[in-house]
Amino acid sequence: MADLVADVWEVMSTARTIRRFTDEPVGDDVLGRCLEAATWAPSGANAQAWRFVVLRSPEQRAVVAQAASQALTVIEEAYSLTRPAADDDSHRARNDRATYELHDRAGEFTSVLFVQRRLRLASDMLLGGSIFPAMQNFLLAARAQGLGACLTSWASYGGEPLLRDAIGVPEDWMLAGHVVVGWPKGRHGPVRRRPWQTAVNADRWDAPAPGIT
Ligand SMILES: Cc1cc2nc3c(=O)[nH]c(=O)nc-3n(C[C@H](O)[C@H](O)[C@H](O)COP(=O)(O)O)c2cc1C
Incomplete structure (x- = not known):
């Protein structure tokens, strides 16, 4: 049973990253709603110079798996990540x-690449x-429908040229982000976040904002 949520506050506060997915495919209807929500996001001058590429053919999934494996090598080094012992709970x-499961099974999932056209002077x-607001709208729409999602760095590092080439992304479009989605x-x-007050200042960099509660 999908865990549907309509209240926007609950959606935002429970849209935690999901890295473990069932084998149930993501239907076009729910995926379409996430993509439509993505287009409701703001963009500079309402240019909407974006493209959302759904990756789900066996060929593109294989490329995604390659990109995930390359990213994992970088993530392992950056965060001193190692595979936990079987008895470590x-x-x-x-x-x-869960992180290893996501990266190991990367070729089994539906995912979306978010691409932004370069604009002169920006x-x-x-x-x-x-x-990025479009990506967040996508994540929130996924959560509202009970889908799980994980933003990834797979379109960075060595994955960028692999995905560019496989999809045929033109030179003047930037790979902005990649999201895996599933049940x-x-x-x-x-x-889990630090108290929001610790991130807020009033008027000056070091000034607390005690009045805002
Ligand atoms: C730009 C970006 C890249 C990310 N890349 C990865 C990734 O490659 N692999 C992964 O497992 N999680 C990735 N994440 C997910 C973050 O680890 C996760 O959002 C963060 O730990 C907060 O956890 P939460 O979303 O459950 O609150 C990424 C998140 C962002 C914003």
């Missing part, structure tokens, strides 16, 4: 096991601001 080990960061094996749950 700690929180960390369970998380790490910095990469500014262009990112025109497509969760586990459950959605609350996101």
